[in-house]
Amino acid sequence: MIKLAYCNVENLDLKNAYDLVSKDRQEKINFYRFEKDKKLSAGAYLLLKKLLSEENITDPIFKTEKYGKAYISNHENIHFNLSHSGKMVLCAISDREVGADIEYIDPTIDLNIAKHYFFNSEYENIMNAKNKSEEFFKYWVLKESFMKYTGLGMNLQLDSFEIMIEDAIRLKNDKNNLKFNLFDIENYKIGIAGHYDVFKLREVNVNELY
Numbered sequence: 001m002i003k004l005a006y007c008n009v010e011n012l013d014l015k016n017a018y019d020l021v022s023k024d025r026q027e028k029i030n031f032y033r034f035e036k037d038k039k040l041s042a043g044a045y046l047l048l049k050k051l052l053s054e055e056n057i058t059d060p061i062f063k064t065e066k067y068g069k070a071y072i073s074n075h076e077n078i079h080f081n082l083s084h085s086g087k088m089v090l091c092a093i094s095d096r097e098v099g100a101d102i103e104y105i106d107p108t109i110d111l112n113i114a115k116h117y118f119f120n121s122e123y124e125n126i127m128n129a130k131n132k133s134e135e136f137f138k139y140w141v142l143k144e145s146f147m148k149y150t151g152l153g154m155n156l157q158l159d160s161f162e163i164m165i166e167d168a169i170r171l172k173n174d175k176n177n178l179k180f181n182l183f184d185i186e187n188y189k190i191g192i193a194g195h196y197d198v199f200k201l202r203e204v205n206v207n208e209l210y
Contacts, residue, residue: 009043010087017042046209098194099149141191
């Protein structure tokens with residue numbers, strides 16, 4: 001089982017949202033200075049809460065692993081991952097480990113990031129692409145989703161693994177037969193790594209979060 005959903009939280013009613021999140025999430029929201037970031041933090045939590053409630057999980061206890069990946073301690077058969085960028089929040093839930101990432105396609109991105117931190121083949125494919133910034137973010141969300149899948153996050157070096165974008169997207173020398181999926185919404189790229197092919201990306205209206 002896997003579900004993947006996103007939501008535009010630009011018009012999120014922060015006051016209403018704040019009252020619906022946990023005390024821990026309220027503390028995280030309070031940490032942010034700008035309203036935009038507060039909305040992203042609140043919206044991501046509420047999107048997760050909505051997807052979990054659809055699986056009849058209304059009492060999640062969240063804990064954090066060594067490298068910062070959150071998990072639900074009282075429902076070991078449910079895994080989730082959150083991401084946000086720009087005005088969008090993204091949530092994936094699954095009955096197996098999962099990693100997901102969303103990124104706004106910034107046309108001014110410094111491609112030297114790929115030159116210095118990606119595999120040579122990945123960098124070459126980016127530089128040979130017609131739209132270099134779009135190609136960069138294809139690799140970025142796929143690599144980020146895998147790093148989040150492992151639970152290591154940025155503790156896993158970007159050039160320690162190679163993403164192959166062919167007829168199917170795969171991890172070079174992968175022994176676990178991981179599935180990678182790539183989606184486009186507006187000016188965003190979404191990448192997901194896990195154990196299932198994802199055929200449906202669901203849009204949730206911000207009003208459904210309350």
